[in-house]
Amino acid sequence: QRLGIEARFRHGVRVTDEATMEIVEMVLAGKINMEIVDLLNRHGGLAVGLSGKDGGLMLSRPLTAKAWAASLEKDLDDGEGDEDFGLVGEVQSIDPTLVRKLQQDHYIPVIAPIGTNREGNTYNINADLVAGAMAAALGAEKLVMMTDVKGIRDANGRHLSTVSRKDVQRMVKKGTIGEGMLPKVHACLDALGGGVSKAHIIDGRIPHAILLEVFTRKGIGTEITS
Template identity: 50%
Template sequence: MQTAIEKANILMEALPYIRKFSEKTFVIKFGGNAMVKSNLSHSFALDVILLSYVGIRPVVVHGGGPQIGSMLQRLGIESQFFEGERITPDQETMDVVEMVLGKINKELVSSINTNGGRAVGLSGKDGSLIIAHKQEKNAVDMGFVGEITKVNPRIITTLDTNQFIPVIAPIGIGEDGQTYNINADTVAGAIAGALAAEKLILLTDVEGVKDRNGSLVSSLTTAEAQHMIQSGDISGGMIPKVTCCIKSLAQGVAKAHIIDGRIEHAVLLEIFTDIGVGTQIIHA
């Protein structure tokens, strides 16, 4: 009986959050360990389905870095990076990136649908969702890496209205029809901004943002986050994630979260519990 009561208490803890977020849009970036470990991938699919069942409108953007690197290695193509971002030097590499992301997209859509959800797979090319141009980065030629020019969210809102879950591969298209590889965090942030989403949630392979002593920071304002970047407390691969969150908040997103995707049901724990499992970033 005690176990049953504890389960009931957990449900009651979630109730005010369910009530608050019903009919709200959450943009969730799915990546890292959560993508390559089957138990984490499965729990993520269940999390997304539950969000949909309780009236929240999830939009999923997925990455694919490890899988892309593995496929390029199998094909004898060297992976190149600059400041942690993959260089896509030629059309051959771009074709591999698009192929791998397409496979990941179908697998994630299938996982959601076979467990009771209603997902539809897209890339940023569909419905001209993501318009991009070639990225120039510190005079380094990034190849077919794109910078987002415009997000046309109509296809997403159409799917949302009809209770489908959009699952989006981070590919953009240029005005000339050229396909571009775009960082998945950047795509998620831009889509969240275009939709004025209630939440942007980035799954990572770390606990969240940490201070200079290595302690998890559970909540930050945008001003505090910018100060931590300037002071060097936030560094390396966390900088683009936090910057993405700050930009999305400036575009109208209510709250951004960076959470530990290595934990099963991390999305539910962050949204529906009082403590959470990562770092939330809010307006200053």
């Protein structure tokens, strides 16, 4: 807002032009990443800031509107035709070698969702989608998505404590799951498809949210099973 650049979203995806991309990289890989690293370190962790560009961590490619529609199994007929998302990318592949080395030495990697292709072009990738792809690449047992809502709700607005992957896919197709939740759900489905056993969407504002979700019978968010 201070720079006079209006944020524009299309079906949960931030449309990114060159001017916006420069700011996104500066903020995500710089300011926000460093703030998270500092908070973790001040609370006893050993955090290291990275982006998808570091150490060949993440290869990306442009995300087209057609590919996004296909991944959600729905039609994006919103009057904008086949207009794409600009410099928005998707994960093409992940080499988890660097992250594994950091984990072996007990460091916590904090990864900014900025990727590059083989030609060196930079792309803004949705952080949820990066998390899902990273969980699959690392062979994680769980993926936990922290947000500011309780989890997934059904068509009647009821919170769902546990739901299957197939049920979520049906809800996406019917439009039950809103645009703001689509990238998170898509990331969870990607992770489950990549071998992760369970994915969780929880309200990160609740104290001890991860512990309550993982170690109590009903949890506090939505658990998606494969």
